[in-house]
Amino acid sequence: MADLFFGDDVADDIEIAAVATAIGAPTAVVHETERLVYGGTHRRHDHRHLLLPALHGLQNAKGWISPGGLNHVCEVLQVPPAEAYGVATFYEMFRLDEPEHRADVTHVAHVCVDAACQIAANEELIAELEANGEHVHRSPCLGQCERAPAQFRQGIGGPDSVPADTVEVARQIPQQGDPSLRLLRNVGVVDPTSLDAYRANGGYQALAKAIEMGPAEVCTAVADSGLSGRGGAAFPTGVKWRAVAAEQGRPKHVVANCDESEPGTFKDRIVMEHDPFAVIESLTLAGLATGAENGWIYIRGEYPLATARLENAVIQAREAGLLGADAAESGHRFDIEIRRGAGAYICGEETALFASLEGFRGEPRSKPPFPTTHGLFREPTAINNPETLINTLDIVLHGAEDYRSRGTERSPGTKLLCVSGRVSEPGLYEVEFGTTLGQVLDLAGPLTGSGTLAAVLMGGAAGSFVGPDALDMPLTLEDTRERGTTLGSGVVMAFTDEIDMTDVLVRIAEFFKNESCGQCVPCRVGTVRQHETMVQFQTKGSLSPQRRSLVDDIAEVMVDASICGLGHTAASAINSAMDLGLLSKSNGEGPQFREGS
C-alpha cells in the first residue's frame, strides 16, 4: 500500500455503502505494492477523478462528510486526506462539520439570493420555510431565474429535488410551438425521456450525416457557419474543433460544460431537461469531428432533473449502439460519462472544470497552454457549452450557408436569451442575432409592478448594466461590444425604478467575493475590498472620498492581473451601474460616484 497516513476515524456501514454506490464496487479496493499516491499536482486520473462522486455519496448519506467517511474515500482512492479535505471544503454543497439536524431531516432547502430572486421576494420565501422548521441555505443563483424565487432541495438519505420542476414547459418557454424555433424546436414537444420519440422527430439524422461527411468536412462546415461559443467568451467553435482534430497520439476529450452558474442564466438547464438527446447527439458529433473517444458532461450539482434526463439519455443511446465501441456504426469508439459539480461558480471556467473533474480543487490554470493541447488530464480537449453544441446539429444537417441565412454577417444564427426580472413573461427565448433589446423585452410582455424600466443586466453578474437608451441595440456580438456591454451567456434581466439597485449591487459584489477560488491575490483580496466599498455605500448612503479613490484602482488590478475571467469581470457590472448612475437614484449620490467620471 502506498504510504499515506490516515487518522483513527473510520467510516460506518452507511458511509461505506454510500461510497460503493457512488463509485462502484470494482474500484473500491486498491492493492499497490509500491508508492502510488494520487496527490499533488500530478494529474493521475486512474482513480482520483472519482473523488467528487465519492464525496457526493458521503454528503448525501449523512448530510455531511465525516472524518471517518473522508478517510475511507481517501484509502479507497489513495488520495491524501489533507488534499481531499481541501477539495471537499471548496464546494458549497459539502459540509465538513456535523449538522445539528434532527435525525428525520430529509433535505436542506437552498434558496437563491441573487438578483432575479432578490427582487422577487426571496426573503419572504426564506422566512416562510424557516417558520416551517426547514433548514435553509442561502445559495447563489440556482439557474431558475424565470421562476424566481428559486429553491433547490439537497437530499439527505434521499434524492435531491426542485419543487418547481412540476411547472409546465410552456411557462419556461413562452414561444413554445412557434415554427421558427430551431434550437428549442423539440422543447415541450418531444418526449425528453424517449430515444424513439427523439428519433421520430429527426433526431440522430445529423450524426448519421456527419459520419458520412467525415471529420474534416464537419469541421469545415462548423468553421464556415461562423458559430461562436455560447458559454460567454464567443470563441469560434470551428477553430477549436480543428485544433483538437489536429492533435495526434494522445487520448482526446470532448466536454459539455453544463455547469451553468452565471447569475441570470438558465438556458442550458431547460435544453438539458427537455431535449437531452440533442446534447448527447451533438457531443457525440463533436467527438467524431475531433477524433476524441471520451465524452464528458460536467453538470452543476443543483440540476437534479437535467442530470436524470441526461443519464437516461446516455443509457438509451448506449443500448441503441449510438455510444460505445462502434458508436452509431461510425467505426469509432465514443462514450460519455456524466459528472456532477458541487456548487462552485468558478468550476464553469474551463480549466477549473478540468481540475474539478480530475478530483482537485476547482482552481483555474494559467493559459497558455490552452485546453486544445492541455485540457482534461492535460490531454487535448474541446470544451463547449451545450447551446454551442446543439447548434452544430443544424449546421451539419442544413449546411453552413443555410445557417448563415439567419442572424447577421458577423453573428450568424440564433441565440437563446434568458429573460428574467420585472417582465410578465420571463423565460427562455430564441431569437435571431440582430433582434433588438427592445424587441426581446416586448416578447417578454409588459413590465410588472408600477415602475418604468431603469436598467437591463446583460450577460449576468460578469456582464454589465445598460440603460433604457439601449433598447435599440441589436443583440449581436459586434453591437454589444461596440456599446461596451456583452451578450455573455444570454442574460437579459430587467429592473424597474422601483427597485433599490444598491441592494442588488451589494449582492453582486458579495457573489464575486464568495465565488473567488482564492488562488490569486488580485481577485482574492480585490473582491473583498470591492464588497466592503459597496457595503459602505449601502450603510452610509455615500462613499468616503478615500474609498472612492480606490474604486478604479481595485477594478484595474483585478482586470489586469487576475488569473481568470472571474477576476477579470468582477468589477464590470458594478462599474457599469455606477457609470449609469443607478446607485445615485436611490441614495441621492451625484453621478460623480467614481473618481474622474
Added chain:
Amino acid sequence: MTVTEVSVNLTINGQAVSVPEGTSIHKACESAGIETPTLCWAENLTPVNVCRVCVVEVEGSRALVPSCARAAEDEMVVQTDSPRVRHSRKMVLEFLGSSVDLSQATELAEWMRHYGADPDRYDQPDLVAERISEEPKIQDDLYIRDYDKCVLCYKCVEACGDDAQHTYAIAVSGRGFGARISTEFDTVLPDSACVYCGNCIGVCPTGAIQFKTEFDMRAAGEWRPDEQDVTTTVCSFCGVGCNLELHTQDDRIVKVTSPADHSVTHGHLCIKGRFGWQYVQPPTRK
C-alpha cells in the same frame, strides 16, 4: 554528445535579449539585469503563478502575464515598468499588506517601498478592511504555524507534496478569502501525516511557518538576525550528504536551513538534519 541550444530573441524594455528556449520571462529579465519581485515562485519549486506580483506587460496580450511562469518567446515585446505593471504590482503588495501581517516578510518590504504600496489606505475610521485573523498554531516543540502571516503562496504545500517531501500533510482548504493552509479537518500536526522534515519552514517567505526557537525568541524580544552566524556543514546522520546551514546566535543553534541550489537537497532536509540539533524528542505518533 553536444546539445545545441535553441535560443529565442525578445525585447525587454526596448532592450534586445537572447535566452535559451524555455527560459521564463522572469529569468530573461534577470539576464538583462532587470530585477522582478516574486513571492510564490522559488528556484526549487514548480511555478504556481498565483501571487501575480511578478506580472509584466506583453504586447498583444490583453491581461498582464506572470513572468515567473510564462516562457520567453521569439519576438515577444515585454515591458516591466509600464504604468499598468507598476499599478498591478503595487496593488498586489497593498492587498497583501492590508490583509495579512507582513512584518517578517523582509523581501516584500523593499518592494513595497519601491512601488509606493500603502496598505493603510484601506482602513478608515468607519471602515476597517477585513484581515486574516488567526491564532498561532503551537502544537509541538519543533515549529509553529501562524496563518495571520500567510499570503497563500502555495510553497509549503508544494514542498510537502510533489516538489520535495511527498507527504501531503497540508493542502489549501476553503475558498476565496477564507482559503487556508490546513491539515484534514484542521487536525493538530502531531496527529497528521506530518513527518517534521521542516521543508515547509524552509520555503515560507513570510514567517507564517517558523521554528519554535525563532518564534519563542521573537516573542521574548531576543531574535537578532544581525548577530547570527551561518556555518555550512554536512549532515552527519546518514550518508546522503545533505548540506546544512546552521544559524547560530550567542553560540546556540537557532535554526537550520539548506541552500536551495544545493544539488543533493535543493533546500530540502529531513527531520534529523532539520531538528536533530534540538535535544527534544519529536512528538510521538501512533
